[in-house]
Amino acid sequence: MSGDLLFGVELAVSGLLVGVMYSLVALGFVLIFKSSGIFNFAQGAMTLFAALALVGFLPRLGMGVSILAVLAVMVALAFAVERVVLRPLVARPPLALFMATIGLGFFLEGLAQAIWGTQPKGLDIGIPDTPYVVGGLLLSRLDLAGAAAAGVLVLGLIVFFQKTTLGLGLRAVSDDHEAALSVGIPLGRAWAVTWAIAGVVAVVAGVLWGSRLGVQFSLSLVALKALPVLIIGGIESIPGAILAGLIVGAAERLAGGFIDPLVGGGVKDFSPYLLAMIFLIFRPYGLFGREIIERV
């Protein structure tokens, strides 16, 4: 392969792998938006909270128990959020709920750092940095592991939503709150369960991103990476989040590698947004978003 082509392929492949990690964060948003119509801005803070909790438990409990403990904490947190924040705000304007999640984000960031401190900590999940070399391409083991974990998680979620009673109930809630209520699905519990699932996603995202970046405040900024993924994929679609994550990851790296040198750099981070705007002109509700036909 010629130099530029190899370079391009390498960028695209590593971009796809990183894209899976973006999808992972976007997934948390999608889950909550799907079931409750809330754009949960605290997802980033939840990721930070989960990762900090994990690192806090590690020295005392060991990896396996710590992860279980963190999962328990996130589930408890979800129920607390439902009780304290969501229940009093039922049937309020969506913007008020959006703002409440921003407030929740501040609260969680403060709480996590008040308990576990602001110092960045390393998180070693036992995967070395040295790359695999496949036909001249360098493949990162960490990225591969991340992609695999995300894949397993998505499969699990799909099975959960398609096959289990609880999952079906949640889908009913997302379709129509009142209809779901009238057939006897407890709305409050359904929301708590969704938030708990989003919490689990946050744990996975926290572990994977934490092992890349170290566990520190900036983990909560990972949420920003999810936003263009959401526009392209559609805010309500799990497959959309996965596919859009791949598109964003690859597009970002290719833009970084080929356009940045031409214009003096920096295009890389907003190229997903440009891409998203183009998508919006042709498909205003994303790739798999629920189409609402409206002529205005």
Added chain:
Amino acid sequence: MAKRLGLVTLALLLVGGALALIPSAAAAQDKTVWIPMLCYRTGPYAPGGSGFCGGKEDYFALVNAKGGVEGVKIRFQECETAYDTARGIECYERNKEGALVIYPHSTGIMYALLERATRDKIPLSHIGYGRADAADGTTFPYAFPFISTYWSLASAKVRFIAQREGGEDKLKGKKIALLYIDIPYGRETIPIMERLARRFGFEFRGFPVPPPGLEQGAQWTDIARRFRADWVINRNWGVSCTVPLREAARLGFTREKILGVWWCGSEEDVVPAGEAAKGYLSAEFSGSGRDFPVIQEIIEKVHGAGKGNIEKERIGTAYYNRGVVEAAITVEALRGAMKKFGYPVKGEHMQWAMENLNITEARLKELGLLGLVPSLKTSREDHEGGGAAKFKQWDGTKWVGVSEWIAPYKEIVWEAVKESAAKYRAEKK
């Protein structure tokens, strides 16, 4: 009910806020000087802010524990800025009354305070950050970028690379990549690097990282696989300092050829990268570790007496030592000001003393600071006072010094400083 509760809370908050704003009666000790601390302990950069502030406060506490500066105690109090300029200005306005020196602790805050502090006659001490042309004391009488500015540092880095390569003539044809965070701070050294590249004939290219820089795969694939850099300068901030180490490890790029700016050279930057950080080099304007008499004294007299301002295990870390260094320079200036003007000391006295610092090796030894701070001599024109930098390497658990103080290419740096300062004067006329 809920409504009424809301109203009552609102009222309480307003009253509470108003009460909180009544200035607390200053501790009525007879002889004190006032140094407000603008710190950031929350937000993405908090790990650095707490160390930088903690180090300074510990040094002041040490000076106080030993009886103060000629009997005058230092009164200091923190004000949280969260690295936000608006809050920094508020902190400044609240605390400026009688303040002897201000540490802006952020480039944005430094910009905003430059004019205010000049008017209020309070010197700004911004060691190792802020605009490099502030070294020109005739244009910026109240700004003091002690020890070394970014431009001096950039040239010292090139000198260091030349040393490693075996001489300045070996730089010819080498490829140096500047990986920088794409904000004014990151871009600041590009012009100076271009000048140096012309002079020494190395190939220089910049690779911008959009903030916050969580993901730098594209840049690194380019640096390691297409540009094939010989040296990479890591000029990032916060988490974006850590990412390059992992990316480099992933691409098999040797960490011994990555050279960090000092803000990428703290424990906080390398620890999260784990194994990948081993061998990474970084610049520094202070010595590292605890093996200095003054640090031992702090451990004994400040933390021993339960008066520490930081967790004990963080003593001797890079940010902490930088704080100690900046505080030590402040205290030396304070001493000079009191010698000339006596008590009470005013901001303009401090400004004079900071312009006329002459801290020799012998004096450093007396203070127990030898090796931690380079010798420093400022003048009315030169507020930097040296420009030397040290280099260190991460061995997996701690920083190990790998060089003596390395001087910058002064004539190149000062040519640029003068040009830039002239432009500032033209803008401000």
Added chain:
Amino acid sequence: MIYRECGIYRTSYAKDMALFPIPLDRWATYAIAAAAFLAVPLLASDYWIGGLIVPFLCFALAALGLNFLTGYAGQLSLGHAAFMGVGAYAALILYARYSAPLLLSLLGAGLVAAGVGVLFGTPSLRIKGFYLAVSTLAAQFIIEWVITHVKWIGGGVYATIDTPPLRIMNWWLIDTPVEKYYLTLAVVVALTVFGRNLVRSRVGRAWMAIRDRDVAAEIMGISLFRYKLLAFAVSSFYAGVAGGLISFTYYAAANVEEFNLFLSFRLLGMIIIGGMGSILGSYLGAGFIVLLPIFISQFLGGVGKVVGRLVTTDLLANVELMVFGGLIIFFLIVEPLGLARLWRTLKDYLRLWPFPY
């Protein structure tokens, strides 16, 4: 008893159209204006004026602009801080490089920002809600990028333009905090009065119709194209003026880092907390988001002094964040429609008080 509408007769069109038909409202407004122009400079210290009130006014002005767009016209935007940035740079380029008069530079800043706002407002013709919000993020990133990278705008690697001394008509030097306060106040009051009239004009009614139901509005003959873009233009104009103003009177420089994404979120927070579609709400919200963290920090600082060394400063700083987040949630639960609504509730209460009915 204290606050009531009865007994007020509107016997002429002029009276009917008055800004504040109820005397109490009118007198209260006059009193606040008098206090702002006379009492504040006399009583408040330089710290209050230069450190709290001036930035509060500037952010309130920007929030007011966003409120036109989001609160009145119903278009969500997450790129508002970038329009402030456009205004900041436009104002300083006009004033510092081309020596335009001070007030004209501010006007120019508003107009340039309005132009850019219209450009980025065009997607609103096709998308709405959260999709629009996230696509306005693109504006935020693109504008930041252009400001840092186009050398003509930022003037080199610093991408920062310092504010020269402020002069009106070449003789009146605006230098002390009080003078800067008057400049800010004059601009903010003028634009607030204009805005208050705007939202009860044809334009404001059209915006509200679009917000409430866009299809119905179009059927009524309101041009969505024109009024949506007008909302973007007006709101960006306010943001631009606010950006220019804050660079002149507070930041002492136009620095792109101040107008970042987080400011956009905070501006949105201001109008949600303060009250969407309420002018008073923009001010209350700006007070909440800008001033409250400072008060909490000082309050906790006081607590810290009392409790002593048991709590570390690190802990205090994080507790401050928690309290702030908690208060946001608390006020939303108490009144999801914002602080302005709380104020209305108080007025309703005072209508009867002290008699039970």
